[in-house]
Amino acid sequence: MLTLASRLRALNDAALRRTIALRSIPPHGIHDFFDLAEALLDPAAIQSTLTHLDRSTLAVLAVAADLGAPTLGELVERLADLGHDTVDAADISARVDRLDELMLLVRTDDTVSPFPAVAARLRAWPEEGLPGVADLAGVSAPSPLAPLSATDGRFTERLAAERAFAAVSAIAELLTELSLEPARELSRGGLGLPDTKRLSMAMGVDLEAVAPLVGIAARADLVALGAGYWSESQAGSAWLVEGAPARWGVLASSWLAALPADVREILAQRPGVAWGDALHRFVAWLHPAGGSWMDERIADFARDAELIGITARQSTSAAGASVLLGDIDAAVATIAGSLPAEVGAVYLQHDLSIVAPGPLSASIDARLRTFADVESRELASSYRLSGASVNRALAIGDDAESILSFLATISLTGVPQPVEYLIRDAADRYGRVRVGSVDPLNPAGPSYVRSDDSAVLGAIAVDQTFTALALISLSPTKLTSAQPADTVFWALTDARYPVAAENAAGEVVHPRRHRVMHPIRPEAPDPTIALVEKLRATDGGEAKAAHAWLARQLDSAIKHRQTVLVSVKMPDGEVVDYLLEPASVGGGRFRARDRHADIERTLPLSSVVSIVPAP
Structure with a gap:
């Protein structure tokens, strides 16, 4: 731990934050660098990191731990003896660098030294049903998946195109429906049943498909959540006027962007083949300690891939293969040839x-x-x-001539x-009934309804549909309501009255029923920034916290019975190194056994220049 704590303290702030983030160390309970080192070497924290490593990287780490502190050449040689399929020195070196960055080992030039706690965790694997050194290095990947037959391939392409078209059409209907009436998001998450049923009917899909399709649209920023309601976004409005292939390209691109890098790497290696049991066997081989976490991640994205036609019957389509390779333009071109041709006449x-x-x-x-x-x-x-x-259409500013011309x-x-x-x-007939605000400076205040047609106004006054508006008759040609003008206007519009909104000058205006939402992705504060600041503050700098830091190093050496190299500044200014085994610390002094002279020494902490683990 002393070695790791010293190394952590020497890192700059950016590197320290990256280390904490890579290892997903929570800030709770960490007050200094020793606490951080202890957290990194905790068996549960080590195991959590190991579960996310691929088999080849685990093999490199396990062999290094088995050998103790091998050179890179010895490591490569031992992997070859065990039958590892990759013995390229550059590849092994890159994996060692990755493990060094994760603080699982220390690389000094060509020497690789795993931390003892990491080696102990790996040695316990066989008893837990996880692979040992020989299995990690010697078990080859499952047989490659067989490509689809020509018949199956044609069926896959046809089904993928149908799903792509269906998804684009369903999401287009979703946006149209949300532009008319937003859908409420429940406090516990997800849409309520009434809104789900409404959207299901509008989209022409089963109830179970609504939530995934809303998720796909949200991922592409086509819908946005605001004030507890899902609404069409500005990007969604623009998306609706794109052609079907371009619309699909947006969905596919957002799917790819959200695909975790490790999942994408697995899938991109084998486009055009099945995503079924064989792929799950390959994932289990690639991440032997991963449990179900990788399977679950693939399952979530596989569901969406099926919905939008990247796959069909768990097989990658031609367009989907291009998506996985990152070539969205090629994917769009491929899908365009499969989608039904659009028409421009009716x-x-x-x-x-x-x-x-x-x-x-x-x-x-x-x-x-x-x-x-x-x-x-x-x-x-x-x-x-x-x-x-x-x-x-007239309410949003259209007119008879433009409609007829179109x-x-x-x-x-x-x-x-x-x-x-x-x-x-x-x-x-449009505009025979007018709605406006009683006080133009207060659009949220009371409103009025006026019309020269007293028969129409009378019908509105007694219409039970408008009970909530509490309309009050001021004259045969005017009603008032405590509700805002927008509320009254849309209520009358829904009831199919020829109503128009007007401003203070009596000019017709065209209100928008629901404002277009802009997706907001709040940036969560980076907890590593505060933690690093805390570590630096408790460390106190080179001068102020020197005694506290040295005392913690000595405490750690005593606890682990570790020999350390202590540099002591003598009264004449000379710095002398002692190889000591610390025994106790107190009163600003420490007592230790000198391993070279085989005597006991008592030294003042104020004279100690540095303490480092013994070589």
Whole structure:
């Protein structure tokens, strides 16, 4: 421990923080460098680190521990004798450097010295059912997985493309639904059942698929959580007008970015093969002390990979293989050739329906949704016009001429007279009912509803739908409510009244129902910064804490019966080195056995220049 504590104290702050982070050492109970060294050499902490090391790195460490303090050449030679499949000196050297960084051993030039506590932990492995030195170094990887047959490969590609299209379509419906009505996040996490059912119907997926798809969308920043509600984000709004391949590319890219590096390394080694039992056997071989943690990590990402078509039937698709290799552009190009072609025209019917002969381009679909309701979301989507749907478009600033012009450009059947009549009639009626704030400077305050059509206003006043608004009649043409104007406006809009919002000047304004959310990823404070500051403060610097530091070193040497090399400054200024075995410390002095002279010495701590472990 003395060796490790001295080494930790000599590190600069950045290196010390990195060491603490790499070993995931909690700050609780650590007051000085000896506490930190004890935490690093705790058997549970060592085991936790070993579980995350791959088999080859563990083999290097175990062989080094078995040999004691070998040179790099001796280490390579012994690994070769045990049948290790990698005996490249540069590779072994890199693994030694990694173990040195993890504070599991000390590398001095070409000499490798594992800490005794690490060696003891590895020696106990066989009794715990974990591999020993010979197994770590000599057991080869499981046989490579057989590639899929041509028939299975074609089926995989077809199924992956179907899943990619289904995921993109479902998430598009998710964003559209959340733009109309956000979904509440429960305090314990997850969506409530009512919102899950609503989103399930809108997305056309089973209840069980809603949460994973919301997670996929959140990972891609397409939805954001704010004030306890999931809403469409600004990135989600932009994503909706992209083509299907580009949309899929965003989902695949975010999946890859979130994939842990160790999992990605495993999967990238074998694209195009099955992710089933054989892969789990390979993972168990690669991380022999890992238990279930790696399996669980792969399982989580495998589920999402299946949902978005990176895999199908636990086999990597061609596009998925490109994703795993980090080539998103190639993956998008591959998936584009498998997805159904988008169309840019529709059939406009006299019964006010709009039928697309195939998947509509994203920009046309997004525009149609502003003034028509979606009736079906299959490959051939259909929409329906109504007075309420047209009013919805008028409320956000559209007008009859722009809607008719757009329909004329995309319709293969022209604009039927009933369609034109419906749109123009809705535009003529729009704004007959106006809503505004009583005090324009206080938009959250009371509001009013006015209309020159007393019959319409009378119907609103007695409509039981608006009981919560507590509407009060001031005159045949005006009502008031204690609720804000936005609340009243959207309540009347939902009830399909031809309502418009207005400002203090009586001009029509177009409020947005739900603000676009921006994903916020709060940066958690780095606990290693505070811990390192604490260690430096308790250390006290070179002068102030010299006695305390030396006393702790001596206490540790006494506890572990360790021989140390003590440099003592004599009265004439000369520095003399003693090889001592400390026996006690107290009163500013310490007593120790001089191993060379075989006598007992008592020395003042104030004269001690340094204490280091005996060579």
